[in-house]
Amino acid sequence: MLKKVWKFLSSMQFAVLLLVLLAAACALGSFITQGQSYDWYAAAYSPRLAAVIVAAYMDDMYHSWWFLLIAGFLCCNLLLCNVLRLPQLVRRMKAEADPQTALAGPVTVTRAGVRTPERLFARLHMPRPARMEAEGREALFAAKNRAGLWGAWVCHLGILCLILGFGLGQMTHQEYAVYGVAGQSKAVGDTGYLLTIDDFRVDLRPDDTVEQYTAAITVRDAASGARRSAEISVNRPASLFGLKFYQNSTGWAARVAVTKGGEPLQDAVLCVGEYLRVQDMPDLAVYFNAFYPDYVLVEGQGPATASGALRNPAYLYSVYYRDDIIGMNALLEGETIRIDDYEIRFTEPQSYTVIQVKRDRFTWLALAGGLITLLGLFLALYIQPRRLWAVREEDGTWTVSGYSAKGGVLFAEQFEDAAARDG
Amino acid sequence: MLQFENMLFTIVILLYFAAMLLYFVYIAVKKDSLAKAAVVLQAAGLVLHTAALVCRGIGAGRLPMTNQYEFATSFAWGLCLVSLIFILRFKFPMLGAFAAPVILLIIGYAAMQSRAVRELMPALRSSWLGFHVSTAIIAYGAFGVSFVLSVIFLLRDRMQDQSFWDKRVPSREKLDLISYRSVSLGLLFLTFTIVTGAIWAEQAWGSYWSWDPKETWSLITWLIYAVFLHLRIRRGWKGKAAAIFAVVGFICVIFTYIGVNTFLPGIHSYA
Numbered sequence: 001m002l003k004k005v006w007k008f009l010s011s012m013q014f015a016v017l018l019l020v021l022l023a024a025a026c027a028l029g030s031f032i033t034q035g036q037s038y039d040w041y042a043a044a045y046s047p048r049l050a051a052v053i054v055a056a057y058m059d060d061m062y063h064s065w066w067f068l069l070i071a072g073f074l075c076c077n078l079l080l081c082n083v084l085r086l087p088q089l090v091r092r093m094k095a096e097a098d099p100q101t102a103l104a105g106p107v108t109v110t111r112a113g114v115r116t117p118e119r120l121f122a123r124l125h126m127p128r129p130a131r132m133e134a135e136g137r138e139a140l141f142a143a144k145n146r147a148g149l150w151g152a153w154v155c156h157l158g159i160l161c162l163i164l165g166f167g168l169g170q171m172t173h174q175e176y177a178v179y180g181v182a183g184q185s186k187a188v189g190d191t192g193y194l195l196t197i198d199d200f201r202v203d204l205r206p207d208d209t210v211e212q213y214t215a216a217i218t219v220r221d222a223a224s225g226a227r228r229s230a231e232i233s234v235n236r237p238a239s240l241f242g243l244k245f246y247q248n249s250t251g252w253a254a255r256v257a258v259t260k261g262g263e264p265l266q267d268a269v270l271c272v273g274e275y276l277r278v279q280d281m282p283d284l285a286v287y288f289n290a291f292y293p294d295y296v297l298v299e300g301q302g303p304a305t306a307s308g309a310l311r312n313p314a315y316l317y318s319v320y321y322r323d324d325i326i327g328m329n330a331l332l333e334g335e336t337i338r339i340d341d342y343e344i345r346f347t348e349p350q351s352y353t354v355i356q357v358k359r360d361r362f363t364w365l366a367l368a369g370g371l372i373t374l375l376g377l378f379l380a381l382y383i384q385p386r387r388l389w390a391v392r393e394e395d396g397t398w399t400v401s402g403y404s405a406k407g408g409v410l411f412a413e414q415f416e417d418a419a420a421r422d423g
Numbered sequence: 424m425l426q427f428e429n430m431l432f433t434i435v436i437l438l439y440f441a442a443m444l445l446y447f448v449y450i451a452v453k454k455d456s457l458a459k460a461a462v463v464l465q466a467a468g469l470v471l472h473t474a475a476l477v478c479r480g481i482g483a484g485r486l487p488m489t490n491q492y493e494f495a496t497s498f499a500w501g502l503c504l505v506s507l508i509f510i511l512r513f514k515f516p517m518l519g520a521f522a523a524p525v526i527l528l529i530i531g532y533a534a535m536q537s538r539a540v541r542e543l544m545p546a547l548r549s550s551w552l553g554f555h556v557s558t559a560i561i562a563y564g565a566f567g568v569s570f571v572l573s574v575i576f577l578l579r580d581r582m583q584d585q586s587f588w589d590k591r592v593p594s595r596e597k598l599d600l601i602s603y604r605s606v607s608l609g610l611l612f613l614t615f616t617i618v619t620g621a622i623w624a625e626q627a628w629g630s631y632w633s634w635d636p637k638e639t640w641s642l643i644t645w646l647i648y649a650v651f652l653h654l655r656i657r658r659g660w661k662g663k664a665a666a667i668f669a670v671v672g673f674i675c676v677i678f679t680y681i682g683v684n685t686f687l688p689g690i691h692s693y694a
Contacts, residue, residue, distance in 0.1 A: 016653050023646040030639045030687055064604035166632060175629075209542045234545035235627050244476050248627040356629045366631065368620040377614055409597045410604075 007074075010080035018074045025070065030059040042370050063170075075163055079157045085153060092149055099141035102403065103134055109412040110401040111419050117390035117398040123418035124402070126388050134391060143387040148406075151380025162369030169362040174243075179354040181253050181269050188357050193241060194220045198229070200353040202250065208307045213247050215353045232355070243300060248287045248356040252291035253314060255262075255348040261341045271352045275320075283322045284336070286344055290316040294347065295330065303330050315346040386411060424482035431475035431596060432496070433669050436534065436614070438468035438504070439527050446520035453587050455640055458516035462507070465519055472610055476500060484538045488556035491684065495533030497556070498680070499526050501564030509568055509630045513601055517591045521571045529567075532681075551623035558615040565609030566648075570673035572602040574668035602669055610648045617641055636687035640679040645673045 008014055016422040033044070036059060041050035054184065057064030096100040116119060117140055121129050128141035172411045176189040185196040219240045220226070230238035237246040250274050256265035258278055265389035266279050276366040278284040290306040295314030303316060312332075319327040319339065331337065337344040386404035393399055400419070445461035476497065479487040487493045507554035509515065576598050582588045593601065620638070625631035632638060651668045654660035660668075 012653060016650055019646050019650045019653070023643045023650075025641050026643050028642075029634065030636045030683075034634070040609050207541055207542070210545060211542070212545050212548070235549045235623075237626060237629065244629070245511070248629065358629050361624065363631065367622065370614075370621060374611070374618060377611050381611055408600050409594070410600050413597075 006080070009076055009177065010084050011077075012081075013238065014078050015074070015081065018070055018077060019354075020075065021070050022062075025067055028058065028201030029067075032058050032061065033327045035060060035064070071163060071167070075160060078160045080152055082156050084217040086304070089149060089153055096149065096385055096387065097143050099130070099134065099139065099389060100134055102141060102143070102389050103139070103391075104157045106403055106405075107401045108403045108408065109415045110399060111395070111415070112393070114390065114398045114400045114419065117400050118399055120390075120415075120418055121388055123421065124386075124388060124415065126386075129388070129390070140390040141387070142389070143385070144387045145383045148385045150377050150378050151378070151383065155373055155376025155380055158369050158371070158373030160369070161372055162366050165365030165367070165369050166360045167384060169360045169366060172362065173358065173360040175359075176254070176357040177248065177354055178357060179251075179271065179352055181350050182270075183353045186218070188243070191243065192222050192355075193243065194222055195245075196220070196357065197353060197355070200250075202282070202351050204300070204308065208309050209247065210308070213250055215355060217245060217355065218242070219245070238354050240360060244358050244360075246356040246358065249353050249354045251354070252293070253350055253352040254288070254291065254346045256286065256288075257345045257347065259343045259345075262343075265342075269352075270346075279343075284339065284342070285320045286313055286317040287320060288315065288346075289318055289328070291349060292316070292330070295332065297330075310349060313350075315348045317406075424476050428475050428478035429538070431471050431478060432534075435468050435472045435475055436530055438471065438528070439523060439530060440501075442468060442519065443523035443663060445456075446516075448521055450520055453584075454557065455516075455591075458519070458591075461512060461523075462516050462519055464506060465510075465523065467502070469507060472496075472500050472503065473637075485498060485543060485688065486556070488529075488560075488628060489543060489553060490541065492533050492536035492538050492561075494680070495529055495536060497560045497564050498567075499530040499533060501560035501565040502526050502529065502624065503564075505561065505564035505568045506571065507607070507626050509601065509602070509605065513593065513597075515593060515601070517575070518568070518571060521575055522568065522632060525567055545648055546627045549623055549627060551619055551626070555616060555619040555623055558612045558619060562609045562612035562616055563680065565605045565612060566644075566673050566676045569602050569605040569609060569669045571606060572598060573669040573673075575689075576602065576666040577663065577670075578660070600664060602666065603655065605663060606672070607646055608653060610652065613645055613648070614640065617645065634684045640675070640683050640687075644672065644675045644679050647675050 024140055032053060037048050038054050041053050041309050053059050061067055121142055125221050126142040129142040132141060142354045166286050178186050178195050180186055180197050182197050182200045185194055188195050196218045197215055198218055201214050203211040213322055214231060216231050218227055218229040221241060228240045230240055232238045232245050232247045237244050253269050253271040256268055256276050268276055270276050272291055274288055276286045292303055292314045293311055294306040294311040296304055296306045298304045303314065308325050315331045317329065317331060318325055318335065331346055384404055384406045386402065386407060388397040388400065388402045389399040389414050402411065402415050442461050444462035445457055448463060449457035461605050464578065465538065488497055501527050502522065506518055510518050532559060575592060579588060580591055622632040651672060655665050
């Protein structure tokens with residue numbers, strides 16, 4: 001029984017079943033929006049379907065136990081297949097180079113009456129044949145591309161490394177997002193590092209489209225005080241203290257000043273999407289809804305921006321009192337919000353940057369897996385083992401035979417063409 | 424330069440159309456010299472198509488591989504290139520007769536897209552763009568050829584005048600092997616596409632795999648062709664079943680290219 005289970009787990013049928021299941025699960029996952037709540041699915045589809053999605057973990061399919069189980073079984077299958085096939089492969093490698101095995105083995109094509117077999121070997125780009133004796137007759141033998149036998153094995157190894165690298169990376173990686181404007185310093189999660197955004201600039205083209213986002217950053221190790229600086233932009237991350245820093249995205253921020261009875265009370269940089277609670281009246285808060293660098297009011301649509309350039313800045317805000325919205329408007333440069341004694345002013349619009357910080361110790365394994373898979377596929381699909389042998393007949397001519405498991409009829413045609421050219 | 428590209432693009436469509444007509448006439452009148460002329464026309468179309476892509480690249484100041492129009496025209500170019508290689512390598516002009524309508528369909532799809540040259544968003548400004556997209560073009564072209572070969576395989580025995588088809592279409596066994604070769608080429612290049620894409624994604628988005636719909640469907644396509652190869656090699660699943668599988672695989676390729684962009688937007692939505 002155990003032997004049967006073992007055999008099934010390492011079988012090709014099981015591998016095909018797993019690949020089909022994986023493809024079907026991936027297809028399903030691509031159609032169902034991931035990471036939403038039951039309410040979202042109920043509104044988007046139907047309450048019944050939403051219940052099924054949540055119950056079957058299809059809302060986070062790629063991390064669901066059953067998806068991981070399929071991937072785990074695939075790893076088992078690949079590992080067992082490779083382990084069990086290794087001795088066979090080694091034997092086949094030896095056999096492929098052994099003339100006695102070739103002479104007794106299968107034949108793809110054969111031709112009698114060849115006068116100069118060496119030329120046929122050369123025309124088929126075979127290595128120089130070895131001379132020997134077979135059943136009392138003179139014989140020639142050559143084999144090539146034996147490395148191709150390892151193709152599937154190497155490919156399986158690559159996929160194993162890839163899945164392993166990806167899985168370990170998912171389990172152990174650390175990821176943080178730090179956002180802020182130039183001059184701000186923020187802690188990078190619980191890593192003990194402090195990130196300072198020295199500068200952030202958005203390079204615009206003449207047509208106001210963005211060419212590049214660039215941030216100059218300094219990272220300080222709070223424990224040792226060591227500092228390292230780098231410039232990062234999209235497609236050009238930097239590695240500092242074993243962490244990788246990516247220029248991820250950007251948005252707008254502004255300086256918000258609160259005065260009470262004409263006296264300064266509060267001054268802070270607020271990013272779009274953030275609240276500012278008034279210091280001496282926490283029930284009162286201002287929410288920064290949106291920013292329009294080139295404000296226009298489009299009829300029927302509301303506020304919009306004509307371009308990405310800072311030509312006519314406007315700040316869309318909401319005022320909350322005890323979590324109830326009491327006002328919402330777009331504020332132009334120079335305008336203020338007045339609530340009793342309080343006056344709130346938005347100034348100095350600037351871009352903030354979102355810096356993604358990541359540590360994944362297994363990326364190299366996934367990358368190596370990808371490259372090994374490529375090598376394996378190349379060996380499996382393009383390095384086709386073939387052997388050619390010739391036996392001298394009593395009349396002095398040679399009977400030349402060839403074998404290529406994957407070449408089949410194409411190898412036979414190539415052989416016949418080469419033989420015909422030599423007459 | 425872009426005006427010149429527009430003119431060349433129109434000529435290319437006309438040349439591919441003329442090649443297709445000539446292939447059809449070849450089948451109708453059974454004259455082999457017409458097949459040779461059709462292959463020459465297809466090759467001329469490919470040369471001018473290459474020139475059109477070069478002109479667009481010079482005019483845009485970047486590789487012409489970043490939007491629906493550019494990828495569609497490059498896809499047609501890849502299919503034309505791979506089909507021509509297979510036609511010449513296997514002395515099989517009949518392949519052109521079946522490939523030409525597919526090439527025309529794809530380039531027709533390209534013609535329906537906006538040809539405006541837009542500046543690249545920062546994420547696309549990477550040297551990986553060339554490796555990632557050009558390998559995808561070859562992969563899709565090779566899968567397109569395997570699709571065409573499978574259609575020929577499935578139709579082969581249904582054709583009237585068997586003697587004509589027997590002489591001009593390789594045996595079922597050889598057809599099956601040629602199809603296997605094109606799938607092999609496609610799978611190898613699709614793997615290149617996925618690996619280079621993952622390396623690029625790691626640099627641009629901080630994650631080499633995000634289960635984005637385009638990534639996911641590329642993986643699905645890869646899995647389908649992997650199943651195809653396993654069944655073919657291990658179970659001797661050749662002939663008709665393999666041909667049907669190759670057709671299904673190409674439907675997946677088309678969905679990955681057009682369907683995903685239309686129905687499943689993600690971080691690849693510009694492509």
